Amino acid sequence: MQTVRIARQGSVAVATIDNPPVNALGAALRRDLATAVTEVMADPEVEALVLAAAGRAFIAGADISEFGKPLAQPILPEVLDLIENAAKPVVAAIQGVALGGGLEVALACHGRVALPAAKLGLPEIKLGIIPGAGGTQRLPRLIGAAKAFPMMLSGEPVAAQKALDLGLVDRVVEGDLVAAAVALAQELAAKGRPRKTGEIAEKLTQADREAFEALAKDATAKSGDMPNAMALIEAVRGAFTLPLAEGLAHERALFARLVVDERSKALRHAFFAEREAAKVPGIDDSVKPRPIARAAVIGAGTMGGGIAMCFANAGIPVTLIETSQEQVEKGHARIRDTYGFSVKRGSMTEATREQRMALITPAVGIAAAAEADIVIEAAFEEMGVKREIFGALDKVAKPGAVLASNTSYLDLTEIAAATTRPADVLGMHFFSPANVMKLLEIVRPEGVAADVVATAIALGRRLGKVPVVVGNCFGFVGNRMLEQRTRAAERLLVAGALPHEVDAALTGFGFKMGPFAMSDLAGNDIGWRSRKSRGKTAAVADAICERGWFGQKTGRGYYLYPEGARAGQRDPEVEALIADVSAKEGVARRSFTSEEILARLLDPMVNEGARILEEGIAARSGDIDIVWLTGYNWPAWRGGPMHWAEAVGLDVIVRRLEEQAAESGDASLEPAPLLRRLAAEGKGFSALKAA
Numbered sequence: 001m002q003t004v005r006i007a008r009q010g011s012v013a014v015a016t017i018d019n020p021p022v023n024a025l026g027a028a029l030r031r032d033l034a035t036a037v038t039e040v041m042a043d044p045e046v047e048a049l050v051l052a053a054a055g056r057a058f059i060a061g062a063d064i065s066e067f068g069k070p071l072a073q074p075i076l077p078e079v080l081d082l083i084e085n086a087a088k089p090v091v092a093a094i095q096g097v098a099l100g101g102g103l104e105v106a107l108a109c110h111g112r113v114a115l116p117a118a119k120l121g122l123p124e125i126k127l128g129i130i131p132g133a134g135g136t137q138r139l140p141r142l143i144g145a146a147k148a149f150p151m152m153l154s155g156e157p158v159a160a161q162k163a164l165d166l167g168l169v170d171r172v173v174e175g176d177l178v179a180a181a182v183a184l185a186q187e188l189a190a191k192g193r194p195r196k197t198g199e200i201a202e203k204l205t206q207a208d209r210e211a212f213e214a215l216a217k218d219a220t221a222k223s224g225d226m227p228n229a230m231a232l233i234e235a236v237r238g239a240f241t242l243p244l245a246e247g248l249a250h251e252r253a254l255f256a257r258l259v260v261d262e263r264s265k266a267l268r269h270a271f272f273a274e275r276e277a278a279k280v281p282g283i284d285d286s287v288k289p290r291p292i293a294r295a296a297v298i299g300a301g302t303m304g305g306g307i308a309m310c311f312a313n314a315g316i317p318v319t320l321i322e323t324s325q326e327q328v329e330k331g332h333a334r335i336r337d338t339y340g341f342s343v344k345r346g347s348m349t350e351a352t353r354e355q356r357m358a359l360i361t362p363a364v365g366i367a368a369a370a371e372a373d374i375v376i377e378a379a380f381e382e383m384g385v386k387r388e389i390f391g392a393l394d395k396v397a398k399p400g401a402v403l404a405s406n407t408s409y410l411d412l413t414e415i416a417a418a419t420t421r422p423a424d425v426l427g428m429h430f431f432s433p434a435n436v437m438k439l440l441e442i443v444r445p446e447g448v449a450a451d452v453v454a455t456a457i458a459l460g461r462r463l464g465k466v467p468v469v470v471g472n473c474f475g476f477v478g479n480r481m482l483e484q485r486t487r488a489a490e491r492l493l494v495a496g497a498l499p500h501e502v503d504a505a506l507t508g509f510g511f512k513m514g515p516f517a518m519s520d521l522a523g524n525d526i527g528w529r530s531r532k533s534r535g536k537t538a539a540v541a542d543a544i545c546e547r548g549w550f551g552q553k554t555g556r557g558y559y560l561y562p563e564g565a566r567a568g569q570r571d572p573e574v575e576a577l578i579a580d581v582s583a584k585e586g587v588a589r590r591s592f593t594s595e596e597i598l599a600r601l602l603d604p605m606v607n608e609g610a611r612i613l614e615e616g617i618a619a620r621s622g623d624i625d626i627v628w629l630t631g632y633n634w635p636a637w638r639g640g641p642m643h644w645a646e647a648v649g650l651d652v653i654v655r656r657l658e659e660q661a662a663e664s665g666d667a668s669l670e671p672a673p674l675l676r677r678l679a680a681e682g683k684g685f686s687a688l689k690a691a
């Protein structure tokens with residue numbers, strides 16, 4: 001199929017790019033674009049060319065799915081050289097997003113016209129790379145390096161008006177974009193040979209260089225460990241120190257090195273995994289979500305308040321329900337304070353805070369949920385409490401209302417059975433802080449209606465979440481795997497490691513916090529209560545809780561938190577307690593390297609992930625990665641636990657698990673059958689097709 005159609009408007013040729021869904025610059029489009037430019041430039045009747053595009057994107061950039069494979073000719077820089085060196089002017093008509101290579105196409109043009117809704121950006125940094133087709137050379141020439149560098153370092157697009165102010169586009173027009181682009185093309189043609197972006201030098205002044213170097217110094221201090229950020233500095237510096245051709249070659253060499261880096265592979269995996277997670281078996285476009293105009297949240301605690309904020313932030317009126325006026329007012333006040341932090345930081349105006357607070361109506365009693373199209377229960381994590389609430393909801397909620405529980409672990413089928421409408425009941429598991437964390441686990445119990453699942457997915461997106469549909473089991477996906485890491489961390493303490501060593505291994509891997517600091521932050525008593533409710537024990541963790549050392553809220557947990565201390569400090573009493581446990585269990589303590597600690601923490605998680613796939617609790621391994629990337633701060637540039645395991649090698653994971661199982665006598669550490677099979681076949685989880 002032709003990806004570029006050429007038409008004539010008078011003496012100007014209009015080439016319309018049409019490569020659904022987002023006009024990514026795959027091999028066919030690169031070839032058709034080169035052909036179109038060559039043909040138009042050879043046509044004596046044509047005095048100029050406009051590059052337009054069909055669909056919602058101008059050009060979404062290079063085709064990311066081609067990375068890591070041999071690139072078919074022509075490569076993008078060659079196509080852009082054709083455009084920039086054309087004898088007749090080429091003008092870009094930008095109706096939608098012009099991202100990455102898409103903006104680089106526009107930069108190689110001699111003029112740019114955009115609709116007000118268009119957005120222009122170079123997001124390559126988010127994929128672990130840098131612009132690889134002239135962005136680091138042409139953008140600074142057009143708008144100055146001091147403005148171009150921050151755009152490329154953040155990867156955030158700018159709106160058309162901002163692009164106009166920067167000098168990135170020549171005109172922003174309402175109405176007929178192509179006609180406006182044709183007019184500009186004719187004006188440029190009347191001036192003779194078009195001026196190449198690569199020839200523009202007046203913005204690259206000494207002052208601009210100094211401003212850029214200051215920004216580069218700051219970026220080095222902040223992101224010195226990000227190879228692509230450092231490469232970006234080098235490439236942009238080349239715009240000052242090298243002629244265009246050498247600057248382009250230098251940029252391409254830096255880009256080529258980054259594309260093969262594990263970090264970039266992980267970020268590209270996450271890009272596609274997030275989009276794949278949106279494809280839910282049995283829920284296609286034919287399943288229409290139920291309309292949601294108003295919501296209710298049961299429970300005004302930390303989670304309930306955070307969930308209510310999600311609705312208010314999305315402009316959806318929400319009733320916040322508690323059992324007493326005092327409780328609901330306390331929860332309502334906590335929301336106001338939370339918004340207050342944003343107001344203080346300047347990221348929210350007082351007016352916005354008031355608008356959002358006005359959307360949250362505090363109320364007492366379940367009857368206040370009667371008008372809601374969706375009710376999310378965020379009450380105490382105890383089955384009896386939840387069944388009582390859903391039984392009461394069943395009597396007051398309007399027919400067709402979606403009834404969701406924010407439970408972190410519990411059985412949704414059992415909760416649904418407390419109602420006469422189980423097909424309307426599912427889990428919507430938010431992650432704390434609910435108004436911040438992106439992940440929304442949508443738990444799909446047997447018998448839930450397809451349109452109820454579709455409603456939760458659509459609502460999740462409307463709330464700005466990343467919805468991942470998971471099966472109904474204890475802990476679903478994220479917490480079920482987290483429990484394996486928690487047990488592994490406890491085993492490590494008894495075997496000889498200390499809390500700060502275990503935490504340091506994970507923060508060194510890229511997590512913001514390790515398991516013990518995290519437990520002290522959340523409250524050690526939460527895990528203690530959960531273990532007791534299931535008849536489980538953990539010698540060290542239980543001993544710490546029996547002493548009331550619940551963590552930061554009690555001034556000590558695994559660590560000491562002296563008044564005002566920013567971080568926990570080692571506690572000799574805890575370390576003595578740990579040694580006592582080892583002695584009681586007859587374990588000869590030994591030291592562990594960070595690598596050993598990491599393997600012992602993460603391998604059991606991967607093993608549980610394999611079981612989750614075997615049981616169909618997750619449709620694909622990428623969904624598990626997205627759960628950990630968006631719900632647990634798994635380091636983005638490591639791609640998630642299943643992607644990490646694949647990079648390590650499943651055979652290595654299997655061998656280490658067998659060693660751990662033999663050493664600990666814990667059969668649950670034996671490799672899952674799926675893991676063994678894939679390892680034996682020399683494959684990774686990505687070889688599995690969605691269930």
Ligand code: T1G
Binds near residue numbers: 021024064076132
């Ligand atoms: N390559 C391949 N496929 C892409 C793609 C891309 N660049 N962008 C989107 N898709 C697919 C996506 O996987 C999904 O597929 C469908 O299009 C719709 O996407 C040389 C080297 C453009 C803002 O980083 O930000 O250029 O699931 O669900 O919400 O220097 O997609 O339907 O099968 O996201 O409307 C730089 C990435 C590349 C932009 C549209 N460009 N894309 O959002 O739809 S590197 C990017 C986006 C580069 C140069 C360098 C968004 C979007 P499927 P979607 P959307």
